[in-house]
Amino acid sequence: MPFNLGTVFPDFKGETDQGPIQFHEWLGNSWAILFSHPRDFTPVCTTELGRAAVLSGEFERRGVKMIALSCDSAQSHRDWIKDLEGYCSLDGGKFPYPIIADADRTLAVKFGMLDPDELNNEGMPLTARVVYVIGPDHKVKALVAYPATTGRNFNEILRLIDSLQLVAKHNVVTPVDWQSGDKVIVPPTIAEKDLATLYPLGVETKPLPSGKGYLRYTPQPN
Incomplete structure (x- = not known):
């Protein structure tokens, strides 16, 4: 197995x-x-x-x-x-x-x-x-x-590794079709009060019909 x-x-x-x-x-x-x-x-x-x-x-x-x-x-x-x-x-x-x-x-x-x-x-x-x-x-x-x-597709394996290594260093996750340098997503477990401290480059919330505000983007950290 x-x-x-x-x-x-x-x-x-x-x-x-x-x-x-x-x-x-x-x-x-x-x-x-x-x-x-x-x-x-x-x-x-x-x-x-x-x-x-x-x-x-x-x-x-x-x-x-x-x-x-x-x-x-x-x-x-x-x-x-x-x-x-x-x-x-x-x-x-x-x-x-x-x-x-x-x-x-x-x-x-x-x-x-x-x-x-x-x-x-x-x-x-x-x-x-x-x-x-x-x-x-x-x-x-x-x-x-x-x-x-x-x-x-070994380019996809490289993309996968880029994502794994990024999220191992920073408190972010990567969205569909993400490529290195694209915006990343703030995990839903992060409280609103901590956003400014944890994501100094800013956070943008994508409006959705539910109004729950869980889809939050931030520029990829270095």
Whole structure:
């Protein structure tokens, strides 16, 4: 079963294309995304992990480490990375993030990552397109799951991280379709008497038919 929001993502030892890792030691006090893909040398996965590699600098700028996982061997990952680099025209050097080998599916089962509707030639389930966003406290901050047939949008994952990191620092929440720099929302738990102190940039209340005044916007804090 997937891990619930707010639970500590468990430590584990894994083999990657870059060698063995101890997850919590690798994570340190950083944010991270752990994302699974169904299989190496497949078309949608190539577009996804290639795109993630292209955006690796954006994740790094946000202090987010990246690590992938599938039910393939470490050698398969190493061989496939050449295709990823060719697909997204990366300039040589070390691939920007490790990929965990989980050929026996131990980790995929533990982390709730298997897609029962997608099977390999031997009838074994493949990993779905799952994303865990993990905070510096090692707790799950967000969980997204796509089926094998639908590629993810890594720009949306960046937007999600922007929101998570913003609300971790400030007493605000983000509205629908929010992008970094847009106005944010004052939580309804904040009393009217505290608005001027907590939100010095001002608060604007959106009028609604109920007249309850709960939809309150403020400029995004720095």
